[in-house]
Amino acid sequence: MAYGLGIIGNCSFSALLREGSVEWMCWPRPDSSFVFGPLLDRERGGAFVVEGVDATDVRQEYIENTNVLRTIFSGPGGAFELYDFAPRFLLYDRYYKPPMLIRVMRPLSGEPRAVVRCRPVYDYGLVEPTSWSASNHVEYRGFPAPVRLTTNVPLAYIEDERPFLLERDRHLVLTWGQPLEAGLEDTAERFLERTLDYWRRWVKGTRVPRDYQGEVIRSALALKLHQYEDTGALLAATTTSLPEHPGSERTWDYRYCWLRDAYFTLNAFERLGHSEEMERFLEYLRNLAEEQEGVLGPVYRINGSSEAPERELDHLAGYNGGKPVRVGNQAFEHVQNDVYGEMVLAVSRLFLDQRFVGAVPPRTALDTVEGLVSQIDARLEEPDAGPWEFRERSRLHGFTVLMHWAGSRRAVEVAEALGAEELAAKARDVERRAAELLETRCWNDEIGALTQVAGEPQLDAANLLAVHLGFFEPDDPRATSHVDAIRTALSVDGGLLRRYTAPDDFGETEAAFTVCSFWLVEALTILGRTDEARELFERLLTLHNGLGLYSEDILPDTHEQSGNFPQTYSHVGLINAAFRLSRRWD
Known part of the structure; x- marks a missing residue:
């Protein structure tokens, strides 16, 4: 599902x-409509494709330590490379991050021939x-704003989707709203270097940690792309409706915070x-x-809105026919x-x-934390x-x-730091x-x-976090017993964990939830079982999608990634586990 997919972007x-x-x-x-969405429908999802006419080998990679993709097409007639990126750099003391996709084609050897197809759509293919x-x-008409493809590829070849000889560098710049008004070749090359x-x-x-640096850097770059810089919100994933496992109907829109x-x-x-x-x-x-x-509420849009009504788009086929396609949640x-x-844990920082x-006046800080403690x-x-x-x-x-x-315990720290004894006393009481x-109603002696x-007796991988948060001390x-019971009950393949096993609204879960396995790595490390933790972590590192990226889920039988992609929480789990497990620098 996610194999070979790379992400580019500019935090816009x-x-x-x-x-x-x-x-x-x-x-x-x-969280807008897709302009290109063949991932969910090959017929109605539009297309923006660069192909090598006789390419027998296609390799895709990131330029090291960047979010710029390089794809190499090789065949009997020759080879060429393609750079894909979204411009991002400092300009006039602000970050320039326009809705602009730039594609640069360069011949490498022989006389390669290429085809470019550009068919944008909107309103989810309608x-x-x-x-x-x-x-x-x-110029493409029918969008809420002007959409323009500026290029030095002969336009007739693009309009008719005809092959052409790639005898020199070619540039394709697709824009939303403000079109490219400067010189094409110079601007595209300059934007590439600055990005x-x-x-x-x-x-x-x-x-970076001492160990696992490459994996942490790629996860950090993916995490950065999921922050919508205009508001600071962090998206759970880039996509909607990629199924947790085939035929599951577990197809959710994760383009929210x-x-x-x-x-x-x-x-x-x-x-x-x-x-x-x-x-x-x-x-x-x-x-x-x-x-x-x-x-x-549990989730918000990137502009802070609390409304995103869920609806099903019956006109879209879904990934590999996996319906329904959902928008909203x-x-x-x-x-x-x-x-x-x-x-409380988050804003306490x-x-x-x-x-x-000084970022928050003391009175405002107290009011915020006091309101949250009152809700708890x-x-x-x-x-x-539930989570x-x-x-x-x-x-x-x-x-x-x-x-x-955990929240009330942290609220005690905040209250004490601000000299608010009344709030501290209230938070201590809630913590107790x-x-x-937890001790009397949630702990099961028989299960441990x-x-x-x-x-009730069923277990949940989210409760591994009782170790991370310090409810259970390592000794x-x-x-x-808590960690071992969860690992035994929820493991599907030598450490890959499902979230839970109890049937839910859609039946039983089949896929392993990626972040849960990273939580297990951290828990084992905290308990001093570093050999077990390292063995599991290094196994997880082999299950990426070919470019160091992770989806929400992993299918136990094939180890194929599934679910929405890239999943922010999966990469957060990798980063936190790597730092926890790595050797110290000193």
């Missing part, structure tokens, strides 16, 4: 490409624009040393906390009470991290949909109670009651683990 939009084909690209924002040609560009320089400099500013992921994503940015990205995301989270007046309507503890001192207090035993968003049932989930405990719930639902015998 992203595109997925495979062997010269733009398989997915939404404009003008990541709108097929008309086009007309001028001197050096093709390469930007990404290399960004990587130079990245802190889940609060559940916030704390662990901030940990990854912290470990990578990227405080600017942390600050942008914290500003987004703080804005949500204040705007929503304490009552939070019902999770916006769910009650997921774990978000309050996660929000604004109050406890001295790099952000009020919802301490309230049933919810995995069960659609038809609400119960008291162990993970939710765990986050109540949450711990009591915290369970998914209070009073507590319960920590070992």
